[in-house]
Every structure is written in structure tokens, then in C-alpha cells.
Amino acid sequence: MLLSRVAESVYWAGRYLERAEATARLVTVHTELFLDLPKDAGLTWSPLLAVTGSAESFEELHRESNEDTVVAFLTSELDNPGSVVSSIASARENLRITRALLPKQSWEILNEMYLTALSARADAVHRRTRPQWTEYVMRGCQTLCGSLDSNMSHDDVYSFLEIGRFIERADMTTRVLDVQAGILMDGTRALAPYADITWMSVLRTLSALQMYLRTAGCGVSGPDALNFLMHDAQFPRSVERCLTEITRALLELPRYDEPMHSCAEMQRVLETSPVKHLADDGGLHDFVDQLQLCLADLHDVLTTTYFRLVPTASGNDRLLASA
Helix, strand or coil: CCEHHHHHHHHHHHHHHHHHHHHHHHHHHHHHHHHHCCHHHCCCCHHHHHHHCCHHHHHHHCCCCCHHHHHHHHHCCCCCCCCHHHHHHHHHHHHHHCHHHCCHHHHHHHHHHHHHHHHCHHHHCCCCCHHHHHHHHHHHHHHHHHHHHHHCCCCHHHHHHHHHHHHHHHHHHHHHHHHHHHHHHCCCCCCHHHHHHHHHHHHHHCCCHHHHHHHHCCCCCHHHHHHHHHHCCCCCCCHHHHHHHHHHHHCCCCCCHHHHHHHHHHHHHHHHCCHHHHHHHCCHHHHHHHHHHHHHHHHHHHHHHHHCCCCCCCCCCCECCCC
16 A cells, blocks of 8 residues: 555656756766867757756856856756756655665665765866766666666555656657757758767767667668657667556556556557658657657646545545555
8 A cells, every 4th residue: 555645756756866867968978079079060058958948947047058057057056956966856855755665775875876966066067077977977876776676676666666767768868859859950051060970969868879779780860860769669768668668567556547548649649650751851849749748648647646635534645556
């Protein structure tokens, strides 16, 4: 029997952990791309704000979107609830509520990662120390997820953690494609000579380059990369695989009919869109918008089904195992 507030805390912990890792990787890859391309390519730091959906929040705190301000905002600023440090802190707080349900070593990994990332957050801004800081965060998130997978019972608590992680992962994949790949397909002349490098950067942002090359067996092609990141059933960060993992976790929970219906609708959108041709006809943005709406609907359905509090006569939260 699991309280709805506990389920919601675990769900959001999964989302925050995935967000911290994804944002750290996004900053790392963009930094490397910025150094690889010549200045006349016109690459700026604003796309990072677009990918994370934080442009408005950034403008409220900063006047100029240069490297230091954008990187600090996305990695270490505590005033930004979506920064890497803030995301780890939020995951820690959500899992602290459910600490008794977690393996002891997993909590210790998270606590150590939070304290280290917080105390060394200035290292995330300086270009010389930035790779070490972001690598530490990415490895810490992956170590924690591996510890949970290996040492935690795969029960309803774990299912909510996984659902949160894979919803956030699918969201990041679609955002990266919409913003970064969209820039390439707009035909920007300055970036045209470097299309291969920039498409490789898109894949590396999602930790997908090596697996893409293994599957494709050739150089990087925009349409093929899009198809891989949307449809590859074996790659853990493709939208298709994220959806598979979400449905698998839902089957471990009661009252999964409505959430499964939302997943089925998203699957329909995936199957009926000619992903490989979106690079040619300019329909990527509209397609991603559809997927984003499906993800938002799934989140709303999960909230209504599992997280919305229904007071009982004793004042306790609703139990998920109840009818």
C-alpha cells in the first residue's frame, strides 16, 4: 500500500535526476561544439536556454546571454529551479521523504553527489574545470540509477521512479531535436559547412553517437539521426524506447487504463509521422509539438490517477492500491 504523496515524490525524484544528468551533458557537448567551430559559424549560447525551456526565467535574472551567465544559470544557480544543482537538491529532498524505501547505499550516493556538486559549483562555470564538474554529475546520476536498479525491489515505488525518469528523458530528446536539429534544418548558411559536426553534436547531447554509428554503419545523416532518436526500439534514449519503458512500468501499477491510453495516443503519433522526411519538408517543429502535448497529457493523467490527494475520513492520503 503506497501513499499518493510518496508516489508523487518518487516520480519527481526520477524526473529531477534525469534532468540533472541531461542538462550537464547538454552544457558539456555545447561547450565542445563551441570550441570546435570557428567564430564565423555564429554559434551562441542561447539554444541551451531554448532546449531547457528557461529563456524567460533567464531574462528575469540576467541582461546578457553570454557563456558565463548561461552556463552558471543552467548548472549552478540556486535561483534557477531547473539548474543542475537545484535539480539534484530537489531529487534529494523528494527521496529524503521516502528514504526508508530506498537502499541505504543509494541514498549515500545521492547525498554525496549533492554535497560535492554544491560545494564545487563554481567549477561548473569556468571553462577549464567545467568538464570535470559535469562529468562528475553525469557519472553520479548514472551510478545512482545503477544502484537503484541493482539493489531496490522493482515494486510500485520503483515503477514511479522509472516513469518519471523516462518521461523526462523523452521530453529532453524531443526538445534537443526541436531546437538544435531545427537550427540545422533551417538552412543556416554559416552552419551549412559544418553539418556533420553539428549533427554529431546533437547525437552526443543525447549520448547517442556511438550507438547510432553502430546501427547506421556509416556517416551521420540528418534524416537517419532523426529516425534513430525517435524510433530505435533498442536505444534507451529514443522516444520509442522511453515509451516502451513507461508502459512496462505502468503495468506494475493499479488503475493503469487511462495512463496507458495516453501512451497509446503518443505511440499513434510516432507511427503515423514520416520522421525521416521531416528534415526535408520542415515539419519537425509541428511533430515535436504533438509529442510534447502527448507527454503533457500523460503527466496530467498520472497526476489525476495517482497523485491528486483525496482526503479520507482519517485524514490520510489516498492509497494507490485502493479502488
